[in-house]
Amino acid sequence: MALTDPSRPTDVALLTDLYELTMAQGLWEHGKLEERDCFTAFYRDHPFGSAYAVMCGTAELADLVENTRFTSEDIDYLASLKAPAGGALFKPGFLEYLRDFRMHVDIDAVPEGELVFAREPMVRVMGPALECQMLETALLNTINFQTLVATKTARVVGAAKGRPVAEFGLRRAQGPDGGMAVARASYVAGCASTSNVLAGRKYGIPVSGTHAHSWVMSFETELEAFRAFAATSPNNCTLLIDTYDVREGVENAITVAHEMEARGERLAGIRIDSGDLARLSKYVRGRFDEEGLEYVKIVVSNDLDEYTIQSLLDQGAPIDSFGVGTKLATCYDQPALGGVYKLAARRDPGDAAWTPVMKLSEQPYKRTIPGVQQVRRYFDDAGSPVCDMIYDEAYVEGAGDARGTTLVAVNDAALVTSVAGMEYRELLEPVVRDGHAVAPREPLTAARERCASALAALDPEYKRFLYPQSYIVGMEAGLARVRDELVRERMNAAASPMPWKAPK
Numbered sequence: 289m290a291l292t293d294p295s296r297p298t299d300v301a302l303l304t305d306l307y308e309l310t311m312a313q314g315l316w317e318h319g320k321l322e323e324r325d326c327f328t329a330f331y332r333d334h335p336f337g338s339a340y341a342v343m344c345g346t347a348e349l350a351d352l353v354e355n356t357r358f359t360s361e362d363i364d365y366l367a368s369l370k371a372p373a374g375g376a377l378f379k380p381g382f383l384e385y386l387r388d389f390r391m392h393v394d395i396d397a398v399p400e401g402e403l404v405f406a407r408e409p410m411v412r413v414m415g416p417a418l419e420c421q422m423l424e425t426a427l428l429n430t431i432n433f434q435t436l437v438a439t440k441t442a443r444v445v446g447a448a449k450g451r452p453v454a455e456f457g458l459r460r461a462q463g464p465d466g467g468m469a470v471a472r473a474s475y476v477a478g479c480a481s482t483s484n485v486l487a488g489r490k491y492g493i494p495v496s497g498t499h500a501h502s503w504v505m506s507f508e509t510e511l512e513a514f515r516a517f518a519a520t521s522p523n524n525c526t527l528l529i530d531t532y533d534v535r536e537g538v539e540n541a542i543t544v545a546h547e548m549e550a551r552g553e554r555l556a557g558i559r560i561d562s563g564d565l566a567r568l569s570k571y572v573r574g575r576f577d578e579e580g581l582e583y584v585k586i587v588v589s590n591d592l593d594e595y596t597i598q599s600l601l602d603q604g605a606p607i608d609s610f611g612v613g614t615k616l617a618t619c620y621d622q623p624a625l626g627g628v629y630k631l632a633a634r635r636d637p638g639d640a641a642w643t644p645v646m647k648l649s650e651q652p653y654k655r656t657i658p659g660v661q662q663v664r665r666y667f668d669d670a671g672s673p674v675c676d677m678i679y680d681e682a683y684v685e686g687a688g689d690a691r692g693t694t695l696v697a698v699n700d701a702a703l704v705t706s707v708a709g710m711e712y713r714e715l716l717e718p719v720v721r722d723g724h725a726v727a728p729r730e731p732l733t734a735a736r737e738r739c740a741s742a743l744a745a746l747d748p749e750y751k752r753f754l755y756p757q758s759y760i761v762g763m764e765a766g767l768a769r770v771r772d773e774l775v776r777e778r779m780n781a782a783a784s785p786m787p788w789k790a791p792k
């Protein structure tokens with residue numbers, strides 16, 4: 289979790305919805321401590337009209353599990369809570385149980401930077417029912433927002449076609465934790481740097497920046513302001529040239545660039561933050577080139593997103609890099625991913641096998657996928673992913689070579705296809721065993737490289753912004769059949785005469 293105060297990791301235990309703790313109390317009281325659950329986290333709809341999402345937050349799940357400890361202050365606070373109908377909300381025995389509480393769950397998850405698709409498990413949590421339930425809120429809080437930001441970033445960075453994108457969103461982000469999570473997730477998904485200095489220190493992300501309009505306005509003239517900035521930051525000098533008039537601004541920047549050259553220094557670049565960025569950047573490029581200042585880079589900003597960046601480059605704008613804040617940090621066009629965490633299998637004490645369970649809804653689209661799920665990603669000969677198959681680790685259908693090779697699309701039972709003989713890779717990897725991280729945290733650059741190669745391998749038709757091709761996610765035939773049977777059993781059990789009406 290992108291907590292801004294790493295010295296207080298124990299806050300994690302209470303970073304949850306109250307109902308997780310009241311349910312935990314219920315499980316404790318009803319002697320269900322030995323019951324085992326298997327939950328999966330997934331999302332139903334791709335964000336931003338995209339055909340994929342970029343997994344992010346996985347590396348923080350182990351911290352979440354290891355730091356779920358209740359301090360005496362936490363216990364005192366819980367003891368002080370009153371129930372709406374009177375009396376204490378929590379029983380002393382349960383609070384005593386929490387005092388030495390430690391998580392013992394196993395977590396498998398899609399590694400950070402990897403691509404994920406709707407309906408497939410991003411994270412799988414197995415262990416004591418109470419612990420699995422207790423993790424729900426914090427786990428979703430950790431992966432939902434970072435996955436959303438990483439997905440938005442992948443689009444923005446993709447539109448920039450190799451030009452660096454600096455993340456400038458801290459001032460517009462959803463609070464300090466939001467700003468930290470944005471910096472982290474956007475670096476995983478391809479931003480070159482962040483303006484957020486704490487994120488630079490905490491996550492090792494390169495930091496970058498220019499200067500504000502106020503710098504220019506605090507001097508008598510723009511030329512004076514540029515000279516002063518060049519004097520104070522000769523090795524990091526990008527001048528903001530649109531405070532008054534870009535045509536004047538570029539002349540002042542040219543003057544300062546020549547003065548810097550005379551001192552053996554170099555003007556790194558200029559930034560334009562308003563107006564027609566295509567027209568102005570062409571004009572500015574032309575003037576710098578006429579002056580022999582081809583090396584001066586053009587940076588633009590101003591409410592940019594993937595669409596404006598794509599449009600600017602389509603217009604032939606000679607832009608070298610982009611600063612992107614508000615629309616990336618706030619995920620402006622879709623502020624939530626809507627990832628959910630659902631029970632998929634359970635096991636009573638003494639049971640040798642898991643029982644798949646599913647949530648039935650009036651809306652078929654909201655029906656969950658049962659079982660101890662794992663995902664296989666299949667690749668074509670060129671190494672591009674072509675489909676993902678969700679299967680139940682405990683059961684796959686078929687015999688011999690045909691075992692587990694028939695895929696039934698999640699959204700279209702008529703789409704049945706064979707994946708026999710294709711290359712594949714399992715997506716969920718062990719992250720936590722018996723409440724402990726299985727490995728030290730990988731560096732953020734490893735997730736960033738994973739993301740870059742996953743995006744590069746994905747065919748362009750899945751990456752276009754307008755009506756992207758949808759990627760096939762299916763269930764292994766045995767799992768599809770178990771799910772159908774569960775639906776039928778439940779439907780028959782719940783059968784009631786139509787039309788269903790509320791009692792008068």
Ligand SMILES: Nc1ncnc2c1ncn2[C@@H]1O[C@H](COP(=O)(O)OP(=O)(O)OP(=O)(O)O)[C@@H](O)[C@H]1O
Nearest residue numbers: 561562563564565566567589590591592596599600
């Ligand atoms: N050539 C262009 N093609 C497409 N979009 C552009 C182009 N130039 C600028 N934009 C985008 O248009 C939007 C609005 O630009 P506008 O010129 O109104 O901003 P502005 O002059 O700075 O006004 P404000 O001061 O309100 O920000 C911004 O998101 C900007 O990135």
Ligand SMILES: O=P(O)(O)OC[C@H]1O[C@H](OP(=O)(O)OP(=O)(O)O)[C@H](O)[C@@H]1O
Nearest residue numbers: 456500501561589590591592612613614
């Ligand atoms: O446009 P965004 O994508 O959100 O990028 C961040 C914005 O923040 C700054 O503006 P602001 O007006 O806050 O300060 P300034 O005076 O430095 O321009 C900067 O100039 C960008 O326009």
Ligand SMILES: O=C(O)c1cccnc1
Nearest residue numbers: 456483496497498499613
């Ligand atoms: O360094 C910059 O240019 C910057 C940083 C944050 C927001 N806007 C611009």
